[in-house]
Amino acid sequence: MSLNGVIGHKNQIPWYIPDDLKYFAKITTGHTVIMGRKTYESIIQKLGHPLKGRLSIVLTKKINYEVGEGCFVVESFEEALKISSGEVFVIGGEQIYELALPYADKIYLTIVEGHFDGDVFFPKINKNDWEEICIGKGKYDNIKYSFMKLKRKKFIDINHSRTPEQTAIMKKIEADGVCPFCMENFKKYHTKPIIKEGVWWMLTENFVPYKGTKLHLLIVYKHHAVKLEEIDPKAGTELVELLSWIEKKYNLDGGSLFMRFGETDLTGSSVNHIHLQIIVGEVGRSKESSPLRIKLGYKKAKD
């Protein structure tokens, strides 16, 4: 889209950027493309045939609307999703983007750096809901452009809930669409008291302690952060001081400390906000004890 949000004008794309077309073909080929009737017709007008190597689904309320071989016509977006295969791309126009946005977890957005006249716009999105990365920039015919990839921020991962009680709270958090570990929301969902709070970290008890632990503490970074690089190096000293404070305060002869970072599918974490856990098992090693097992990632399922 252009800087003023335009994506189309009189059934055409208002700019010509060969790299953008190549990029579009590269990411969508082999997958499903869902589009509105006007977008479909503009493709036919331009190419003389539907997009090759892709399953085209045309969403329209027009009765008996006819499309080319291998294309499908549906009346609702849900219906389109049902018959899709591979990755599903929604390729316009404006109304179809609007219908699709609540379902989307990624947006490939080419920003064309200019103001263009247009009659079709990309819908407004809430920037707070998306993580933005630039995956390429270029210039053609004096038009600068950048390829952006937006990923929907995922604050929690219900798959990693461990108890029905936790699942119920996580469902509420999901409906609220917020990060439960960010300071402004923390007390809404977390019922245990904050034991100690610094500039960078706060210490509390885990509200669903791991089975078999006599102590399970949670240390949460006070700013929203997912990746390690987002942690301010100044927070390091405070963390080390806090850890030794904990050791002393709880009289710990031993225990474990771990931190998960980044994508929850890789870590087994239920909240996608940097935090550390300190756990101490209820007993030491003996014939009557067995090790605590904690999800810290995944290995291949056994055949």
Ligand SMILES: [Zn+2]
């Ligand atoms: Zn957060």
